[in-house]
Amino acid sequence: xQTELRKILVSLIEVAQKLLALNPDAVExxxxxxxxxxxxxxxxVDEIALRQLTEMGFPESRAVKALRLNHMSVTxxxxxxxxxxxxxxxxxPLPGQTRSEATAEAAASSAEATxxxxxxxxGDEARDELTEIFKKIRRKREFRPDPRAVIALMEMGFDxxxxxxxxxxxxxxxxxxxEWLLGDRKPSPEDLDKGIDTNSPLFQAILENPVVQxxxxxxxxxxxxxxxxxxxxxxxQWMNDPETGPVMLQISRIFQTLNRT
Numbered sequence: 162x163q164t165e166l167r168k169i170l171v172s173l174i175e176v177a178q179k180l181l182a183l184n185p186d187a188v189e190x191x192x193x194x195x196x197x198x199x200x201x202x203x204x205x206v207d208e209i210a211l212r213q214l215t216e217m218g219f220p221e222s223r224a225v226k227a228l229r230l231n232h233m234s235v236t237x238x239x240x241x242x243x244x245x246x247x248x249x250x251x252x253x254p255l256p257g258q259t260r261s262e263a264t265a266e267a268a269a270s271s272a273e274a275t276x277x278x279x280x281x282x283x284g285d286e287a288r289d290e291l292t293e294i295f296k297k298i299r300r301k302r303e304f305r306p307d308p309r310a311v312i313a314l315m316e317m318g319f320d321x322x323x324x325x326x327x328x329x330x331x332x333x334x335x336x337x338x339x340e341w342l343l344g345d346r347k348p349s350p351e352d353l354d355k356g357i358d359t360n361s362p363l364f365q366a367i368l369e370n371p372v373v374q375x376x377x378x379x380x381x382x383x384x385x386x387x388x389x390x391x392x393x394x395x396x397x398q399w400m401n402d403p404e405t406g407p408v409m410l411q412i413s414r415i416f417q418t419l420n421r422t
Contacts, residue, residue, distance in 0.1 A: 162416055163393065164348070165357070169412060170386045172356035172364060177377040177386070184378060207233045209397055214238060223251060233394065234307060234333065304391050310335040314342065326350045332393050353390075366415050376408035385409075 206225050213235050214224035219242050227238035245251045306328040313335060314324040319342055327338035329350060357364050367373055376382040385405040389396050399405045 162413065162420075165363075165416065166396075166412070167353060167390065167393075168355060168357040169364070169367065169416075170390055171354060172359055173367070173373075173377065174383060174386050174390075175356070176368065177383045180377050181380060181383065207394060207398065208401070210235045210238070210394075214242070226252075233392075237307070237309065304329045307333045307335070310338065314339060317342075329353070363416065363419050366419060367412055370411050370415060372407050372411045376405065379404060381405060382408055 206228055210228055210233055211221065211224055214227070215221050217239065219227075219239075223242060224238065227241045228235075231237035231241055306325045310328055310333060311321065311324050314327065315321060317339070319327075323342065324338070327341045327346075328335075330348060330353065331337035331341055381402075381404050385399040385402070389399060396409075400409050
């Protein structure tokens with residue numbers, strides 16, 4: 162399902178972009194999309210990873226900090242916590258924007274969005290602008306390889322590019338990336354950007370589902386799809402989200418039903 166889900170998401174993103182651009186309330190949708198773009202992604206924490214660390218006995222506040230510093234990697238976060246256990250500054254807040262700075266930026270973004278497409282903007286222009294917004298989101302969330310895994314795999318004799326490809330295909334899992342490098346290297350990095358056959362019974366059934374149809378008109382759903390493409394480990398978070406969870410549940414149910422038949 163995880164392999165097929167990625168293809169489904171790639172194709173659904175294309176459909177969602179078209180639907181959002183054609184929506185008569187496009188101006189408001191652009192505002193929401195811009196607001197999402199400016200959200201501090203560091204505010205989000207992988208709940209499963211956090212629970213793993215707290216069950217090991219680490220204080221929740223420290224575990225959250227460690228996860229944010231280590232891109233939600235449980236292994237690296239645990240090592241950081243052990244290394245800094247006696248550090249007097251271990252509980253100091255992370256450096257970043259002050260609340261007033263964040264508020265000012267959000268206000269500026271809102272004003273910019275309001276001054277963007279007018280009610281009478283042409284369909285092509287609206288679609289182009291929305292596409293640009295989500296290109297920015299994708300760039301913001303582009304894949305970041307685990308530096309320790311990169312070094313470890315390069316020490317085995319692989320060059321950096323193929324190591325990064327291996328980690329991207331295998332969600333930064335070093336052992337799986339090693340097996341991929343030593344094996345037939347399937348799927349390829351190029352396969353990650355391929356969508357599902359839009360004429361297939363599976364994709365048609367997904368598009369005909371009312372919950373999915375409604376979800377595709379919500380910018381947050383598109384944001385979730387983009388995030389899951391680059392960060393598959395965040396799937397659990399979006400499954401538990403009240404807005405995107407029902408969409409993901411329907412996709413999963415449809416897949417399982419057709420898979421059995």
